[in-house]
Amino acid sequence: MAILPISLGVVPFGVIAGAAMVESGIPPHHAIAMTIVSFTGAAQLAAIDLIDQTAPVAVIVLTAVIINLRFMMYSASMAPYFRRFDALTKWLGAYVLTDEAYAISISRFRNGDLSIHSQKWFYFGAAIPFWATWHLSAALGVVLGTSVLSGVSLAFAVPLTFIALLIPDLNDRPTILAALVSGGTSILLGFFPFNLGLVTAVLIGIAAGSAFEQRSTTQSDRTAATDTGCETA
Amino acid sequence: MMTEYGLRTIWMIFIAIGIGTYGLRLSFILILGRMGDPPPYLSGLLRFIPATVLAALIAPTLAVLSVDPGVGFEVDYAKVAACLVAVGIAWRTENVLATICGGLGVLWAVQAVV
Numbered sequence: 539m540a541i542l543p544i545s546l547g548v549v550p551f552g553v554i555a556g557a558a559m560v561e562s563g564i565p566p567h568h569a570i571a572m573t574i575v576s577f578t579g580a581a582q583l584a585a586i587d588l589i590d591q592t593a594p595v596a597v598i599v600l601t602a603v604i605i606n607l608r609f610m611m612y613s614a615s616m617a618p619y620f621r622r623f624d625a626l627t628k629w630l631g632a633y634v635l636t637d638e639a640y641a642i643s644i645s646r647f648r649n650g651d652l653s654i655h656s657q658k659w660f661y662f663g664a665a666i667p668f669w670a671t672w673h674l675s676a677a678l679g680v681v682l683g684t685s686v687l688s689g690v691s692l693a694f695a696v697p698l699t700f701i702a703l704l705i706p707d708l709n710d711r712p713t714i715l716a717a718l719v720s721g722g723t724s725i726l727l728g729f730f731p732f733n734l735g736l737v738t739a740v741l742i743g744i745a746a747g748s749a750f751e752q753r754s755t756t757q758s759d760r761t762a763a764t765d766t767g768c769e770t771a
Numbered sequence: 772m773m774t775e776y777g778l779r780t781i782w783m784i785f786i787a788i789g790i791g792t793y794g795l796r797l798s799f800i801l802i803l804g805r806m807g808d809p810p811p812y813l814s815g816l817l818r819f820i821p822a823t824v825l826a827a828l829i830a831p832t833l834a835v836l837s838v839d840p841g842v843g844f845e846v847d848y849a850k851v852a853a854c855l856v857a858v859g860i861a862w863r864t865e866n867v868l869a870t871i872c873g874g875l876g877v878l879w880a881v882q883a884v885v
Contacts, residue, residue, distance in 0.1 A: 550868045562774050564781060572785040578792050580821070584828055585788060592775040598784050603791040605824045611817040614799035632797035694850065694878055695871050697832045698857050702870035704825040705861035716819040721826035728831050729838045736827050743823035748816055 545671040556679025581605040639665035716747025853878040
C-alpha cells in the first residue's frame, strides 16, 4: 500500500503534537479527544504553540483555519470523483481528507482505471490507516508527554518539524520566494499585537509568490531569479 | 510552558478549529460536486499557504525584532545553525525524524560548546 511509508513518516510529527498538548497542561484524555475533534496536523501544532503564548482565541482559530485553507483546494479537486458517492461516504470521507490521502488518491483517480466502487475503497484504504496512525502516534506523544519535550531546547523540535514539512513543499521558485518573504516579514512584524504579524506575513508572502509567478509566466524564459537553496528563514 | 487558558477555553478553541477545518474539507465535496478542477486563480493562491505559514512559524524562533523600549534585534545563532543543518537534512532525505534529530543534535552541540 502506498500509504504505508507516508503514514510512518508522520509518526514523529504526531508524537510531538501529542507531547506538546500535555506539555501545555492539557490532561491526557482531553488532549487525545481534542486531537480527534480537530484532526489537523500542522494547524494543531500551530494552535498549541499560540495557546502556550496565550494569544487571543480568535487569532488562534484564524491561524489554524488559514493553515487549513488548502483543504478547500483538495475538496474542490476531489469533488468530481465524490459526486457519485453516497452521502455517508461524502461526510465521512471529508473528515479523513488529508494532504497524504489526497495526494495518493487523486493521482490514482486521474489514471481513470478504477470503478466508482473501487475508488471509494481506494480512498478509504489510504485515508483511514493514515487517520489511525496519526492518532496512535499522538496518543504515544501524550503518554510519553513531558519526557519527550522536557528541557527548553526540546521544545525546538516543533519548529524543526515545521522545517521537515516545509522543505519538500519548496518545489519551485515562486514558492521559495513566498516562504522567504513570509518568514522574513514574520520576524519584522513580530511586535504586532495579538500575533497578527503571523497572518500579515502569510498574506504578504502569498502576494509576493503569486506576483513573482505572474511575472515569470509573462516572460517565461528569463531564468535570472533569486538565489534558491539556502532557506534561512 | 503552561498556558493561562483554562480547559474550557482550550476546548472551545479546538472545537472551533475542528468545525472550521471540517467545513473546509467538506465545502466543495458537498456543494460543488458538479464542478471540475478548482478555478486556477484560487488554486494559484492557495498553493502558497502551507509554505508561507510554516516559514512564518519557524522564523520568529530564530530572530526577534523588538520595538518597545527601543529598537533591538536579537538573533539566536545556535538555533540558526541548527535550522540550517535541519534544512540540509530535510532537503536531502525528506525524513521528519532525521531532520528533528539532526537539528536538535546541532543545537545541543553548540549550546554545550558556547
